[in-house]
Amino acid sequence: MLTIHFAGPAACTVWKPGVAEPADTPVWLDLLDPDDAERAHAESVLGAKLPQRDQISAIELSSRLRSDDEILRLNIPAFVRAEAGHGAMTPLGFVLTPKLLVSVRYAESLAFAHASELTDKAETAGNSVDMFIGLIESIVNVSADRMEETAAELSKLSRAVFSDEGGQRGLLRGALFKVGAAQRQIVQLRSAMLGVSRVIAYLCEISPEWIGKKKLERFKTIQTDIGSLNEFEQQLSDRLQFLLDAVLGFINNNQNEIMKVLTIVSVVTIGPMTLAGIWGMNFKSIGEYDWPHGYAMALAAMAVSVIVPMIIFKWKRWF
CATH class of the missing domain: 1.20.58 (Methane Monooxygenase Hydroxylase; Chain G, domain 1)
Known part of the structure; x- marks a missing residue:
């Protein structure tokens, strides 16, 4: 699917072959698991080739971050899906020019949905760099929300594990699955934030003139926010490890209690x-x-x- 966002008051539109487009200038082309026709149309508007999925998934730095004339190619090999913790992570690629932003992704994303909604509500969409900054900010905000949700789930799970209720033994097995799901989500968020952080660090380092100093300051602010999220993520990882050790300790203690009863019965x-x-x-x-x-x-x-x-x-x- 190819969604086109325009600079003028026209709402975004989903491109279909043979359907006329609004006269406004496009500033953001969002490709979701595109087919050959959608990719060819986006390349004709961009005036350059778009990266293939295997190129976006490459982990070497030269493939992830590259600048050619006024075209920035920014790839994130592992990106969080719409439902974090479920399914494999997918790559995310950006092609940024002074006039156009092109995003290539292969799964639904809440961050893109929020950014698209904010763009449609705005009176003026701004230029491609504004769109890119808004999209990155949306990614960071969604990641922060998911970390807060994970922290709340861990707090709830911790209270249940350390409770003195009679049904605690039956809870421990389910707690292991919940700990595993939380660990998977944290790992996915960490991988996504690492990719975004490297993209922002690269932009701050090369700092093309057409980005502008004010927008560069916004990139630095985003980088600071990502640093704060990394610290929060480390705290979540520590809490998760402590909770895992506690659950395993309770399970071992319950097993020891059972073995003690069996030993007493056998001796008696x-x-x-x-x-x-x-x-x-x-x-x-x-x-x-x-x-x-x-x-x-x-x-x-x-x-x-x-x-x-x-x-x-x-x-x-x-x-």
């Missing part, structure tokens, strides 16, 4: 089983067979052999 049953084994032998020389109350005595001896170890365990506070 040794006495009666031994007596039953002795008196259960079919030898004529066993004198207890002829006692008038031999059966009651045997049962009493077995009961005593159970009660005495339990008293000892209770006295030792082993259960």
Whole structure:
């Protein structure tokens, strides 16, 4: 899908072959998993080739960040999908010129949806650099919101894990899955923010004249915000590791409790089983067979052999 955003008051439009476009000047071409026709139309408007998916996914620095004349090619190999923590991350590519911004992505994104909504509501969309800055700010804001959501989920999960309720044992297994999902989301956010941070650092370093000093200051502000998010993400990672250790500790403690009960049961049953084994032998020389109350005595001896170890365990506070 190819969505075209214009500089004038015309709303964004989805490009379709053979359909006339508004007369306004486009400032942002947003390609979502484009086909050959959409890619060819975007290249004709841009006047340059767009990167392929394998080129956007490349991790080497020369492929991710490149400047050719007045064309900036900025690629983020791993970007967060619309639903963080679900599915694989997809690459995101930008081609930025003084007059046009082209974005190439392969999955839905809340950040792009928010940026598109803000652009449609604005009276004037601004130039391509303004669009790019607004889009990057939207990406950072969405990442911050997701980190806050993850922090709230971790706080809720922590209260449940450290509660003294009777159903805690059943909660621990589910807590492991929730910890894994939170870890996946944090890793995805970290990867996305790392890619965005490198793009911003590159722009601040090369600083083309057509970007302007005021917009460069906005890039530096975004870089500061990303630094704050990285610190917050590190705190989340530490909390997540502590919570994982706590859950595993509780699981091990529950297993130890079960093993202790089984050990006590096995020790307590040794006495009666031994007596039953002795008196259960079919030898004529066993004198207890002829006692008038031999059966009651045997049962009493077995009961005593159970009660005495339990008293000892209770006295030792082993259960």
